[in-house]
Amino acid sequence: MQIPGITLPLAHLPVQLLALWIAGALHELGHAVAAASARVRVLGVGVFLWIMYPGAFVELDQRTLAESSTRNKLRIAFAGVWHNLILVAIAAAALKSGMLDWPWTWIGWETTATGVVATSIASWSPLHQAVPASSTITQLDDNTLAGGTVDWTRYLEKKTHLAPNTTGYCWSKDAWLSRKPDCQCCRFETVHVRCTYTSLVCFATYNSTSSSACVPVASALQDTTACTDDTVCPQHQVCMFPQRLSPGEQLLRIHYQLPPWSLDGATAADNQFTVFLGLPSDIYAAIRVSRWRPRLSWLPGTLPEFSVLFVR
Structure with missing residues (x-):
């Protein structure tokens, strides 16, 4: 079920409300067209907005509707659903065929x-x-x-x-050994205090989780690969894991x-x-x-x- 703000981003809400309004308007238009073709007088049509729900309506003359045949009454009653089914079929065909892609590629977008x-x-x-x-x-x-x-x-x-702490990163063993074993970013209970002021993150190696060091995360992780232990890393590299992370x-x-x-x-x-x-x-x-x-x-x-x- 698609619910903006729960199963979908809240930013999708205006688009879904517009789609709902158009679908409702076409539904009511179906009733109006069927009524007019059956010579039932249409007193009025319109749209409305109730709180945030957009909708549409059609008002028929009850006297001429009552005088109409049973077949015409059924046509008028089911005309709205029929219009919605046609709309769904057109939308499904447009999505499946890629028809929606063509206009955008012509006017300035690319995939x-x-x-x-x-x-x-x-x-x-x-x-x-x-x-x-x-x-x-x-x-x-x-x-x-x-x-x-x-x-x-x-x-x-x-x-x-x-x-x-289940995903580590391979880093140069020499670079790791050159880091100070006791540093400020590894003293905080969580990384939040440190994050605001510096790009250092507390890491520990796979073989020695009790020994930690502050690592310049941007430069250290740029050309590295993920690891679970030292055997995954190339020679002369160690597998290090981030520490002091919040839940x-x-x-x-x-x-x-x-x-x-x-x-x-x-x-x-x-x-x-x-x-x-x-x-x-x-x-x-x-x-x-x-x-x-x-x-x-x-x-x-x-x-x-x-x-x-x-x-x-």
């Missing part, structure tokens, strides 16, 4: 097969400053997003239910490409990188993703996806 496009990022999220809108997110940790929004949702759900928090690496207009073509295609430390559900709530990317900076990135949502 991406390398990941998902961040059409908008909530201002309350730290990712608002880290990842520019209309960037293409190509990878979460070591998982590519070639499957689009399905891969995006599946991985964030998996990361949400993952036990803390539910995870460390995620986000790889993305800048939108085409940000830099020259060659540079914009290069992978950029940022690290997120927090609840995976916050990423899902903060970033609205789509497979559509605008080719020009002034085009709204959310428009094509809203059209698909509206038809659905």
Whole structure:
């Protein structure tokens, strides 16, 4: 069941209300057309808004309706449902055939097969400053997003239910040994105090969880791979795990490409990188993703996806 704010983002509510109003208007239009064809007088038609619920109505002359044949009465009664069935059939055909894609490719959008496009990022999220809108997110940790929004949702759900400190990262053994064994970021009970002021995160190695060190997370995790123990890492590297995480928090690496207009073509295609430390559900709530990317900076990135949502 699709409920905005519960099973769907609250931002979908205006689109769903508009779709509901149009479906209701076509339903009532069906009653009106059937009544007019049966020579039943139509006294009035209109739309209304009750609190937040949009609707429509048709008022028929009860005398001429009562004088109509049983067949005409049934036609008038079922005409609204018939119009809705036709509307559903047209919408399903448009979605399945890809008909909705054609207009957007003509007027300035393109689809991406390398990941998902961040059409908008909530201002309350730290990712608002880290990842520019209309960037293409190509990878979460070591998982590519070639499957689009399905891969995006599946991985964030998996990361949400993952036990803390079960995913480590390979890092240079020499770099690890050069870190101070006792540092300020490992003294706090949680990482929240530290996060505001520095990019250091407390880590411990697989073989020695009692020994911890503060690691510059952005540079350390940029070209690394995930691990569960030292045997997964290349030679001369250790598997280190983040420490001092609050319940539910995870460390995620986000790889993305800048939108085409940000830099020259060659540079914009290069992978950029940022690290997120927090609840995976916050990423899902903060970033609205789509497979559509605008080719020009002034085009709204959310428009094509809203059209698909509206038809659905």
